[in-house]
Amino acid sequence: MKLPISMPLETFRIRSIDFAVLIFIIGILSLIIYIASEWGAPYERTLEIDLNPAKIPEYSAQSLVRIFLAYMLSLVFSIWYGYTASRSKFHEKIMIPLLDILQSIPVLSFLPAVVLAMISLFPGKRIGLEIACVLLIFTGQVWNMTFSFYHSINTIPKEMREVAKLFKFNKFSKFLRLDLPFSAIGLIWNSMMSVAGGWFFLMACEMFVLEDKDFRLPGLGSYIQTASNKGNIEYVLYGLGTMIFLIILLDILIWRPLIAWSQKFRLDTVPPEEERESFVLNILTGSSLLQIFSRVVSSFINKIENLSYESFQIYGKSFINKLSKIIGLALVLTLLSAVVWAILKASSILSSITLNDIFKILTASLYSFLRTSVAILIALAWTLPAGVYIGLNPRAAKFLQGIVQIAASVPATAVFPVILLFLIKLGGGLDIGAIFLMLLGTQWYLLFNIIAGASAIPKDLIEISRAYKIKGLKKWRALILPGIFPYLITGLITASGGAWNATIVSEYVSFGGQMMQTKGLGALISSSSAEGNFALLLLSTCMMSIIVVSINRLVWKRLFILAKTKYTLE
């Protein structure tokens, strides 16, 4: 067990790491300022993406800032939504199913509305499109983080909540001292997944066609897409390489240190078998500059906390409660009126729908249903044995998990052009090709969950089955499948939702300057979005949302309850 590193002020000495930290911070700040200044520039419709590899760093920086901003927005939204939803049974009853529905709506369906709104808000300015892009990435990142935060604050042990109540923590203190630390681990894991999702949607959000207008923003996503549109595989690989490099870099510089650091928020008191280490974190904790920084931050937070208690006393609880109620009411009213307006608008849009359109949507749904089912079956076929093998063999896990993690972190959308090239050479077209593209995005959820499930099977059960010579199929039936069942279901829920969401990017692909599409609900959404056929877009989006939510409710939730009640290993 490692003792927390703490250093008295007297030994303060400037080390080389301090310079590195300083330069790093200055660099990040100037980058953000520079990029923000770019955003104010007037928007050129005909912005060309320069394929010169020398431009890649600049494009990457812009994409990173977009993902970062979208992520910050997601974080704030998650905390607000999670808190509001857990405020009362009433809030919960409305907001949690709503979240379920919002989650099932594919990002691209938000695209036309968001883009058109932002462009009309900032006519002629690039910032409108930038904000739209950030908002779109946000819609792809935010939901799982929200669920995680909501779930965390609702699973805080009763006695810890009672401590807060007993010693009269105010709302700010409770958030700072209990809720945020308690949800930190879940939030960090989900942040990691969300940012990975951000790369996935970057391709779709930086460059798209809307009502025969071509929208482009300079970024890594648009670079890869432009290169693949021109059929230039070399440049595609440059872009892809950069993306993978950035993903690994972020992993080393941000996620690993964060995860290692977040171990202090673990609730269990037994040290884990394997300490999570991050050499970056070890180096950083040696930096005096960072220590002073963290001290300043913590004393600043303490000041705010004291102030919050004082203002509580000055204005009184009732005043603050009233204020927050008024703000909440205003928000709800705005939201409600927006919903009413949207429904009115939608009903007028939908009047142009013909019976033929409905028939089209139904057949497309059937095609997509078959495709997603096959994709999940294929994913299951290889991830089940592989995941169980990795999970049950710690030595293999150590080696393979790293590889699998890197493979999984590459956004499927970025690899599409390369895969498509092979598929076209092989023949078979996008009809079947789309299945493989979906597979790319969804198989990892299954694999990771199965690995987690298999490694959670208690050792003594494995030993007993060895002692009684339970082998082969019987071992799978009696031990492995029941053991991993809850994990398997969790993986399937995510994979199924992910596969449906992926239909949009995999059934409708632009490659080598031409559009390829196949029959399916995703293709319908993508094409109607590009053509500006809002009636069809709205209806097919609703269809997808209904399908995803009802599959969740009718199939997965029930299996999940079964998993929780019958197949839980305690």
Added chain:
Amino acid sequence: MAKEVILETKGIKKSFLVGKGHEVVVLDDINLKVYSGEFISILGQSGAGKSTLLRIMAGLVEPSEGEVLYKGVPLKKANAKIAVVFQSFALFPWYTVLENVKIVLAGEGLDEKEIHEKAIKAIDLVGLDGFEDAYPRELSGGMRQRVGIARALVVEPELLLMDEPFSALDVLTADNLRGDIIDLWKEGKMPAKAIVLVTHNIEEAVSMASKAVILSHNPGKIKAEIPIELPYPRDRNSRDFKFMLDKIYTVLVKPTEEVPFLLTAGRYQFLPHAKVGAIAGLIELVHDKGGKIDIYALSSELSMEVDDIFPLIEASVILDFGEIKEGDFILTEKGKKWAEADTLEKKEIFKEEALQNVQLIKQIVQVLSTISKHRVSEEFFIDILKNHFTPEESWNQLETAIDWGRYAELFAYDYDSGELYLEELVRTD
């Protein structure tokens, strides 16, 4: 000096709705006073609502009915002067020992220096000096609970509530911590004026508390309040300690209506196996011999073994008809009167003496007159007697009591149904 009531619960009831409007009553009609200087232990089987009661006393849970008065003022929500120590410690693992203790002072409006000093003092008090900067996960369970106690004490509570604070600890650690708490309490170093400890461990209650409050379950009602007046430090091997342990255990496991029987102080009275006719024979014989006889002479007079005469003498002593002095059996005034009386008078005198002096008969009459149909199966009394005697002896005891009671016409016995019943109501007091 009249003792101050720190906390009082008045007619507390707590019920939950389960499923479709089905109400489960967890606590019912709890009236309890916590005086300053008291160390109360609330005992009950699991599910008796002990912890719920503690949370209601802390203002963490609202009762369905009734109210809690803190120093005479209704307690509506958590009060800074009532602190709780939790079973799971409920420490924040992301804070050090010092920070865990400090955070509860955040809202008190103290400056940083005062907060620091108070926290250090509380940590020293529970014997954790030197561990201020350790994280909870680096500490053993016992040390973690010490942090929990320091956190509770740092707010200088008037009342300290503890919810099974030792049940997550191993036996030795728990013992050690119990001892330290008692020391702090006895030495007056504890800021709290009274302590309430919830536990299911009887030994813990007897070794620490000055009073045990025992809850029944389904619903949780106060079954008994038993003062524990043993001197500290308490010796677990002493007879008194073991006796108290037995007593509380019996009260805990027996149905509420039997509790009055169990609370009689000391050992349960043993009835010698003597028929009324034989007792009468002995008393009359001694009366004829002048009211005083040597016990050994008596055995030859009656040509009986001493062992056979003894029960008769003992019974006479219990009934206050005679006494033993230096090997002589001497009749009392009542004994003489009884010897001279006619049959009806005899019964009357015997009835009076039996009601006054024979515990079992008194209690049988009590039970029969409180139960509405005035009829109780003999098994009921056997069950109670089994707490004090072997099963065989229990039957002997009841048999003797029935013989005496029937003679005195206090109650009747239905041989076929094995029931005791009242022919007419008897006033026991």
